[in-house]
Amino acid sequence: MFVSRRFSVAKLVNYIAAMAYAAVVFIPIYYVVVSSFKGNVEIFADPLGWPQTMSLGNYLRVQERVNAIRAMGVSFGITSAALALIVVVSAAAAYGIARIATRLRNTHLALITEAYFGLGFLIPAFALLVPVFLLAATTGMLYNPLYLILYYVASNLSLSVLMLASHMRGIPRELEEVAEIDGANRFQILRYVILPLSRSGIMTVTVLNFIGIWNEYIFALMLLDSQFRTIQVAIPLLKTIRKVDYGLISAGVVVALIPVYIVFIFFQERVIQGMLSGSVKQ
Amino acid sequence: MDGPKSSVAKGRRGRFTRDLITFLVCVGPAVLIFSALMLWPLINMCRVSTFEWRRLTGPKTFVGLANYGELFTDPKILVALGNTARHLFIMLVVVMPVGFMLGFFLSQRLRGHRLLRTIFFSPAMLSVPALSMIFLGVYLPNGILNHVLRILGLESWTRVWLANSSTSLWAVIGADAWGAVGFYAVLFFAALSDLPRELFESAQLDGASYWTMMWQIGFPLILDFFGVALTLNFIWTLTGSAQYVLLLTKGGPGTSSLTLSYYLYDRAFVTDRIGYSQAIGLLLLVMGMVGMVLIRRLTQRSYLA
Numbered sequence: 055m056f057v058s059r060r061f062s063v064a065k066l067v068n069y070i071a072a073m074a075y076a077a078v079v080f081i082p083i084y085y086v087v088v089s090s091f092k093g094n095v096e097i098f099a100d101p102l103g104w105p106q107t108m109s110l111g112n113y114l115r116v117q118e119r120v121n122a123i124r125a126m127g128v129s130f131g132i133t134s135a136a137l138a139l140i141v142v143v144s145a146a147a148a149y150g151i152a153r154i155a156t157r158l159r160n161t162h163l164a165l166i167t168e169a170y171f172g173l174g175f176l177i178p179a180f181a182l183l184v185p186v187f188l189l190a191a192t193t194g195m196l197y198n199p200l201y202l203i204l205y206y207v208a209s210n211l212s213l214s215v216l217m218l219a220s221h222m223r224g225i226p227r228e229l230e231e232v233a234e235i236d237g238a239n240r241f242q243i244l245r246y247v248i249l250p251l252s253r254s255g256i257m258t259v260t261v262l263n264f265i266g267i268w269n270e271y272i273f274a275l276m277l278l279d280s281q282f283r284t285i286q287v288a289i290p291l292l293k294t295i296r297k298v299d300y301g302l303i304s305a306g307v308v309v310a311l312i313p314v315y316i317v318f319i320f321f322q323e324r325v326i327q328g329m330l331s332g333s334v335k336q
Numbered sequence: 337m338d339g340p341k342s343s344v345a346k347g348r349r350g351r352f353t354r355d356l357i358t359f360l361v362c363v364g365p366a367v368l369i370f371s372a373l374m375l376w377p378l379i380n381m382c383r384v385s386t387f388e389w390r391r392l393t394g395p396k397t398f399v400g401l402a403n404y405g406e407l408f409t410d411p412k413i414l415v416a417l418g419n420t421a422r423h424l425f426i427m428l429v430v431v432m433p434v435g436f437m438l439g440f441f442l443s444q445r446l447r448g449h450r451l452l453r454t455i456f457f458s459p460a461m462l463s464v465p466a467l468s469m470i471f472l473g474v475y476l477p478n479g480i481l482n483h484v485l486r487i488l489g490l491e492s493w494t495r496v497w498l499a500n501s502s503t504s505l506w507a508v509i510g511a512d513a514w515g516a517v518g519f520y521a522v523l524f525f526a527a528l529s530d531l532p533r534e535l536f537e538s539a540q541l542d543g544a545s546y547w548t549m550m551w552q553i554g555f556p557l558i559l560d561f562f563g564v565a566l567t568l569n570f571i572w573t574l575t576g577s578a579q580y581v582l583l584l585t586k587g588g589p590g591t592s593s594l595t596l597s598y599y600l601y602d603r604a605f606v607t608d609r610i611g612y613s614q615a616i617g618l619l620l621l622v623m624g625m626v627g628m629v630l631i632r633r634l635t636q637r638s639y640l641a
Binding site for chain 2: 068071147170185272287298303311318329
């Protein structure tokens with residue numbers, strides 16, 4: 055992208071707008087972080103001030119009220135199980151679409167399968183909340199974490215399969231042929247040639263799905279009970295009807311966003327590029 | 337002469353069957369999971385929408401298209417459509433152009449643009465509950481919005497934002513738009529960064545201004561991506577508002593912040609009309625499809641036109 059060095063009023067206005075927006079984004083996030091170390095009196099007396107005493111009391115109360123450690127454990131368990139399944143299932147499907155279907159000299163097969171998964175982009179997840187809930191109820195899977203895991207796999211397959219398939223298409227056919235001459239079968243080729251060369255695509259798929267699944271709220275709320283409460287479901291429970299204990303709520307918010315924020319800081323470029331190419335796929 | 341030829345054919349057919357089986361084994365699990373948990377619920381949705389079905393354990397009676405008829409007479413649908421239209425207007429007509437301008441600004445790569453980008457993208461990493469709880473604190477009577485207004489000497493502007501029927505919808509929309517601007521700004525920045533710089537260099541030699549380069553060169557060149565982002569934003573806004581409304585206002589006070597997707601949730605899980613809720617769900621899906629086609633029509637024109 056070309057950099058314009060010339061001064062212009064439009065550019066100055068744009069500069070001011072960008073700074074103003076940065077402040078608008080920063081202030082609430084700063085507010086929630088400092089509030090998590092303050093008592094309610096201090097929060098309301100001096101909302102934007104630095105905490106007078108760095109108290110961890112709110113964090114201890116989050117643990118007491120909603121068992122945040124357990125909720126984080128549940129979130130980690132469900133997220134990592136779903137991620138592992140997504141990678142295995144979508145890598146296999148992508149391999150079938152990008153590599154095997156072409157050997158069959160039947161390009162329709164690849165196109166149709168890809169279009170089938172592409173349907174997922176047309177269905178907004180929330181629209182399926184009720185039928186997915188009903189399916190759990192009729193199959194006796196309601197409140198079973200395995201069902202939520204399978205739902206997360208299904209709802210993230212479209213992006214994962216299409217992204218990995220386009221990655222695998224870029225791998226030169228010669229590498230496969232060499233392995234074949236060495237006597238490798240299809241699955242050995244997948245395991246030792248295709249997968250290692252798709253590492254970058256798998257990484258992007260994993261990071262994007264981690265953020266999406268860790269942050270998912272409404273399906274976790276409806277499909278699990280208090281025994282398997284995820285951290286996202288736990289946070290709003292800190293809000294009581296009578297009085298807003300904002301120190302408590304903000305400590306909960308900070309706890310829930312730490313894992314995602316760490317991943318974001320480490321993989322920022324990948325997250326942005328992944329979301330860009332992911333959205334273009336649709 | 338026949339021998340070798342047919343064995344080649346047989347070998348070919350053997351290989352074909354083997355490859356076909358491999359293909360099915362590879363694609364099978366994904367197709368199965370996807371069909372069971374995405375396609376079947378979609379089909380079941382149409383079926384459920386033809387029942388009068390009050391609660392999960394209660395009886396179901398087939399009523400044909402009666403639930404769809406009710407969509408036209410239910411006054412709450414009209415309220416919800418109006419509120420959703422306001423939400424869509426802000427997200428599509430205000431957020432997207434502002435996002436593009438900020439994205440173009442980021443693509444100038446001035447000093448500190450990396451930090452700015454991280455800040456802009458941060459809200460996109462927040463879950464809906466985390467974002468909603470942050471905004472609970474922003475909108476409290478003694479929260480930061482009122483605090484900042486007082487600092488600016490605008491005491492008379494302070495409100496109980498979420499509990500006031502003339503501001504509750506705008507408060508929910510504000511929470512959604514807050515992070516969306518930065519999210520799209522960073523995506524547009526990434527799309528603009530992929531463009532060849534020569535285009536802008538020669539335009540500047542021709543005396544094009546910053547504003548001209550933004551809207552006459554940058555914008556048309558990423559118009560396709562702009563259309564994709566617009567579509568995404570449209571679908572997310574249409575169906576995603578339910579979670580913000582659920583966590584911030586529950587549609588209130590009264591029906592002042594009732595959106596179409598929250599109304600679906602309300603009918604299914606709060607006010608016991610599962611069948612009717614799915615008619616609302618189909619209305620949402622149809623609106624989504626129509627919107628997608630329209631956006632495509634609007635943004636798919638050739639660069640040279």
